[in-house]
Each structure stands twice: as structure tokens, then as C-alpha cells.
Amino acid sequence: MFVIILITLIFSLHYEFCFCQCSHAEYEIHEQCCPMCVPGYHVHLHCTDDTTTTCVPCTPLTFIDEANGLTRCFPCTVCDAYQGLRVNKVCTRSSDTVCGPQKGFYCIYKKKGSCRLALQHSECSPGQYIKQAGTDSTDTVCADCTGDSYSNGSFSSCLPHTKCEALGLAETNPGTHSSDSECRDPPAVAVIVSVLIVTLILITVACVLIFKHSEENTIF
Numbered sequence: 317m318f319v320i321i322l323i324t325l326i327f328s329l330h331y332e333f334c335f336c337q338c339s340h341a342e343y344e345i346h347e348q349c350c351p352m353c354v355p356g357y358h359v360h361l362h363c364t365d366d367t368t369t370t371c372v373p374c375t376p377l378t379f380i381d382e383a384n385g386l387t388r389c390f391p392c393t394v395c396d397a398y399q400g401l402r403v404n405k406v407c408t409r410s411s412d413t414v415c416g417p418q419k420g421f422y423c424i425y426k427k428k429g430s431c432r433l434a435l436q437h438s439e440c441s442p443g444q445y446i447k448q449a450g451t452d453s454t455d456t457v458c459a460d461c462t463g464d465s466y467s468n469g470s471f472s473s474c475l476p477h478t479k480c481e482a483l484g485l486a487e488t489n490p491g492t493h494s495s496d497s498e499c500r501d502p503p504a505v506a507v508i509v510s511v512l513i514v515t516l517i518l519i520t521v522a523c524v525l526i527f528k529h530s531e532e533n534t535i536f
């Protein structure tokens with residue numbers, strides 16, 4: 317019991333010792349407390365008894381987003397197109413690049429508000445419709461067509477099959493869940509129409525002949 321108390325005491329003392337040595341806007345170096353550099357700047361020269369810390373700005377394509385006692389800035393994250401990423405916010409001295417998914421991609425792994433890996437939205441198969449379009453963070457949601465309806469996979473809902481009979485047409489191909497039904501003029505109608513046309517032509521020709529004939533009769 318005594319040992320536990322002793323250990324606890326030492327630990328808490330140690331803890332206090334470490335964190336109370338320098339104030340929170342200072343860092344410890346060579347057993348001395350130096351003022352930290354503000355975000356966007358790194359330490360060029362540590363402070364001495366006579367001088368304060370010398371800070372210099374991060375060079376291009378590097379950053380530090382916290383007050384620090386670091387001698388170098390961190391390299392800016394690169395948004396890799398092969399990971400489905402693009403730049404949402406460019407890197408500044410005091411903030412890292414923020415990557416987001418490319419158009420048509422969704423993020424599957426995020427770190428510190430920046431996307432690290434994105435995948436392409438799934439496509440729906442024929443016979444399915446797009447129930448929910450994909451977003452920056454979610455994949456496409458597909459659902460199957462049911463009943464007398466179809467979708468080629470790119471529709472946002474399944475469309476009802478064309479009813480050939482209701483249009484007075486014959487069905488040549490029944491619809492499936494991925495294709496519409498196909499209609500054609502019923503043969504009976506086609507025959508009637510052709511007979512009518514032929515009859516009309518014959519009547520016209522007959523009229524012309526008769527007319528010519530009577531003209532000739534008149535002359536002679």
C-alpha cells in the first residue's frame with residue numbers, strides 16, 4: 317500500500333515537474349524556457365539568456381499549424397489523383413492542404429478533416445435504378461426494379477414498360493427489368509394501310525387515263 321502511494325506521489329510530482337517547468341507558450345531547450353514561435357513560423361535560433369527566440373516563416377510547401385519550438389516546418393500534404401483526391405484548400409504556412417474526393421468519388425478514409433483515400437462511385441447494373449446518388453462521403457445506392465418496370469442502370473427510378481396494346485400496337489419484345497417492351501404496327505393494320513394506298517394509286521391512274529381518253533375523243 318505504501319509503495320503504491322509512493323509511486324503515485326512520484327508520478328504526480330514528475331508530471332507536475334515536466335509540465336510546470338515552462339509556461340504553455342514556451343518550450344524547453346538546453347534546460348531553458350524559450351518563447352514558442354507562432355503557427356506558420358519555425359525556430360531559427362533558440363533563445364539565450366540575453367535574446368529571445370528567433371522565428372522565421374515556413375518556406376513554400378511547408379507548414380506548422382501550432383505554436384511550436386520546432387526547427388523545421390512539415391511538408392504540405394499532396395492530394396494524390398491516383399487516390400481519387402483533389403485539393404479542396406491549398407496549403408498555407410499555418411495550415412496543411414485539405415484534400416477532398418474528386419468528382420464522382422467518395423471519401424473512405426479521412427484524417428484531420430482531410431480526405432486521404434477516395435473510391436469511385438459504383439454504377440448501378442441494368443435492372444437497377446439509382447436510389448441515392450453518390451456524394452463526397454457515400455457511395456451510390458442501387459435498388460432493383462420490380463413489377464412491369466425497367467431501368468438501364470442510369471435512371472433515378474424504374475420506368476413503366478410501354479403498353480403496346482394500349483397504343484394499338486403489337487408487342488414484338490416483352491419488356492424486362494433492364495429494357496422497355498418493343499412495339500410494332502400490327503400486321504393487320506399494315507395490310508389495310510397498304511391496300512388503301514394501292515387502291516388510291518389505282519383510282520388516280522384510272523382517272524388520269526379516263527381523262528386523257530375523253531380529251532382525245534373531244535379533239536378528234
Ligand SMILES: *[C@@H]1O[C@H](CO)[C@@H](O)[C@H](O)[C@H]1NC(C)=O
Pocket residue numbers: 468469470
Ligand atoms: C441509359 O439510357 C439513357 C437514356 O435512354 C442513356 O443516355 C444512357 O447512356 C443509358 N445508359 C446505359 C448504361 O446504357
